[in-house]
Amino acid sequence: MRSRPADVASAPPAYTPRPLKNLFTANGCWADLLEAGGLRQIEVESISKMLACGTSILGVKHYTCGNEHCPHVKYLCNTCHCRACPSCGKKSTDQWIA
Secondary structure (H helix, E strand, C coil), X not given: CCCCCHHHHCCCCCCCCXXXXXXXXXXXXXXXXXXXXXXXXXXXXXXXXXXXCCCHHHCEEEEECCCCCCCCEEEEECCCCCCCCHHHHHHHHHHHHC
């Protein structure tokens, strides 16, 4: 078994979109649904929020280290806080149950 170099092992994991986002965006599925019509406005809003969740579309928070000589910067994308979103909805459900 080969070991990975130290710099590869310490690299952050590659971004992988949320599975439900893949379902809606694969092969232009969401665009086709919008063109076909027949969706209620609340459905369109909820899915649009879910697709934008965790991306720069909803805004980004910029955090820097308190040390002026430190080059570390962290960017965090805002979330949608929508009940229909698998990520945000689960968090709020877990908090409600606790």
